[in-house]
Amino acid sequence: MVSATRAEAAHVPDGTRLLVSGLGKVTAAIALAGALTRAVHGVDEPIDAVVNIGTAGALHDHHSGLFVPSRVLEHDLDAEVLAELGYPTVASWDLPDGDGTVLATGDSFIKDSQRRAELARVADLVDMEGAAFARVGAHFGVPVRLVKVVSDSADESAVDWPARVDAAARLLGDWLVEAVTGR
DSSP states (O other), X not given: OEEXXXXXXXXXXXXXXXXXXXXXXXXXXXXXXXXXXXXXXXSSOOOOOEEEEEEEEESSTTOOSEEOOXXXXXXXXXXXXXXXXXOOOOOEEEOTTOOSOEEEEXXXXXXXXXXXXXXXXXXXXXXXXXHHHHHHHHHHTOOEEEXXXXXXXXXXXXXXXXXXXXXXXXXXXXXXXXXXXXX
């Protein structure tokens, strides 16, 4: 289990193996790559799958609640331009057992309606770490599942995220209990 912040993981059941990565793509990638490297070299227990729990902004008004994205993309990496320059770059990943939603990941906290509308053309939700976890998982050959609860509308009201994160963390904790115990 990996989460960007302790607040998002506040209701993870006791005894769950948890990595708190920190915010943003680079920090998330470093933390997960380190954990997977330690596992590969036998320093830590093996890791056969990664589940990322966290919050996301809704890019469409009808999105609320919990989502398990089927695809994640880096919205701030211009893979088309890099390919034109002769550097083909992977910037999206399909994820197992998803619900059909698309998550856009970038290092910017989206809090304005104009940027939200731009991202809504390619995705349903937005976060700051999901694609980094997917990229690292693909590199190590470890499947990654993303579980996101909508905490805000990725517009001017998004700055209220700290006041909303605990409610989202409760939904994530409930999902984990159900996923592990089946109840």
